[in-house]
Structure formats: structure tokens, C-alpha cells
Amino acid sequence: MGESAGRTDVKERDAATVRALLDRYGRTYAQDAGIRLRNTPVPLYRLLVLSLLLSARIRTDTAVAAARALFDAGLGDARRMAESTWRQRVDALGAGGYRRYDERTATQLGDGAELLLQRYRGDLRGLREESGVADRLQRFPGIGPTGADIFLREAQGVWPEFAPYLDRRARDGARRLGLPTSTRALARLVSEEDLPRLAAGLVRAALDAKIADEVRATAAES
Structure with missing residues (x-):
């Protein structure tokens, strides 16, 4: 008893x-970054961007603010990110207070968008269909093990095969x-x-x- x-x-x-x-x-x-997460290309890409920003050694609220600033600047999908200039990306990151790593991160965002367009036509659902998703996420510049964890923690709501x-x-x-x-x-x-x-x-x-x-x-x- x-x-x-x-x-x-x-x-x-x-x-x-x-x-x-x-x-x-x-x-x-x-949610904090204003992303209405669904299993569609734009929200998934925005989550990838947020995961990159959050994985840096910087305050969480600063990373979230920087993500919002990028999206407010019209850089919320892979095509527009790839077509933007490095200076536009740096300025958007700066507007969100993300200054310590802004130059390197601006390069990573541009290169990552190009990779996503080339390999998956801008749609991360193509990556979902492959094996070793966590490892494949880490092929994107700036996404290491921490970034992959962040992405999958949040994405499990729309990619239930990764839950819990x-x-x-x-x-x-x-x-x-x-x-x-x-x-x-x-x-x-x-x-x-x-x-x-x-x-x-x-x-x-x-x-x-x-x-x-x-x-x-x-x-x-x-």
C-alpha cells in the first residue's frame, strides 16, 4: 500500500x-519567432533558419528577434534568401540585434538557401524522405548537431515519425x-x-x- x-x-x-x-x-x-509551423516549404525553411540562429552562442531572445527581422525583411523563403545580397542579410540580422556573428551567419544563410534550392528545390520535405535526416540537416552551413536537435525538437509536431x-x-x-x-x-x-x-x-x-x-x-x- x-x-x-x-x-x-x-x-x-x-x-x-x-x-x-x-x-x-x-x-x-x-511560435516565438512568429512561425506557424506546418508541413509546407516556407514554415519548414523558416524553422531551419531559426535553428541556425539559435544554435550560435548568443542569447535566445536575440536569435528569435533576428529570425523575425529576417522574415520581416522578406527573407522568409529559400528563393528570396538566395537572391538577397550579403549586405541585406547582415542588415536584417543587425536589426534583430544579432551582431556578434552577423557576417558569418549572413554567408551561411545565403549558402544554405542555395543548397536547399539545388538539392531539394527549396522544400525540406524532400530531405524528410531520405534516411539519416539529422545528419543531412547538418549539411546546411551553420547547422551542427545542436541545430539539428533544435530543428527536430520543433518539427516533431509536423513530422511525427521523429516523435518523441x-x-x-x-x-x-x-x-x-x-x-x-x-x-x-x-x-x-x-x-x-x-x-x-x-x-x-x-x-x-x-x-x-x-x-x-x-x-x-x-x-x-x-
Whole structure:
């Protein structure tokens, strides 16, 4: 009886923690960047751009602001990005506050757009159909293992064959929150459609101890 009650208490605690996390920090990074993610070429390309920006050693809010600035400048699809000048890309990144890596990133964005057009006619769904998607994502300039993880964490909502995708950073957040740290156990805590939100929230908790403390305190009060 005691063990059963203990397991029930743990399940209730985990459920309360996840509710607090999703309520407060369950926005995906794509949502923050104004991307309405669907399995169509433009949103998928914008997510690739956002993944590149987020994977640099720069503040998350700066990366998100830079993505919005690029899209506001009309550089939200591969064709327009490829046709833009290097200076236009640098200026858009600067408008978003992304100045530390702006020149290198502007080159990577141009080269990546060209590659996407040449290899997949601007449509990342062609990459989805191939094997080794995470490795193939890393063929795009500026996209390394971290960038591929970011992309697939968010894309699992529209590419469900990759779900549950909870990478090391997300599991670090789970550990900080006192949640299970296995992908399978974490995935059982939410519906499949909420997996991208869970992943984003866990990453935020991994990156900011104050967020983790706030979520745990809120859960304890519920």
C-alpha cells in the first residue's frame, strides 16, 4: 500500500510539474519567432533558419528577434534568401540585434538557401524522405548537431515519425525539474501534440535555473 501511494504521489507531482511548465513556458521557439509551423516549404525553411540562429552562442531572445527581422525583411523563403545580397542579410540580422556573428551567419544563410534550392528545390520535405535526416540537416552551413536537435525538437509536431524527440538538452531540463529523464517516460506525461511544447519548456528550464525553480514552486502549490 505504501509503495502504491508513493508511486501515485510521484505521478501527481510529475503531472503538476508538467502542467506548470506548459502553462508558463510551453511556447515553442517557432511560435516565438512568429512561425506557424506546418508541413509546407516556407514554415519548414523558416524553422531551419531559426535553428541556425539559435544554435550560435548568443542569447535566445536575440536569435528569435533576428529570425523575425529576417522574415520581416522578406527573407522568409529559400528563393528570396538566395537572391538577397550579403549586405541585406547582415542588415536584417543587425536589426534583430544579432551582431556578434552577423557576417558569418549572413554567408551561411545565403549558402544554405542555395543548397536547399539545388538539392531539394527549396522544400525540406524532400530531405524528410531520405534516411539519416539529422545528419543531412547538418549539411546546411551553420547547422551542427545542436541545430539539428533544435530543428527536430520543433518539427516533431509536423513530422511525427521523429516523435518523441527529446534531446540531451531537454533531458537536462527534466533532471533540473525533478522529472523522469528517459525520453519514453517524459513522452508519457503529455499528448503527442504537446511534445514540441514540452521539449521547448524543458530546454528553457535547462538554460535558466530560475525558470526551473519557478515551475517547481508553482507545481508544489497546486
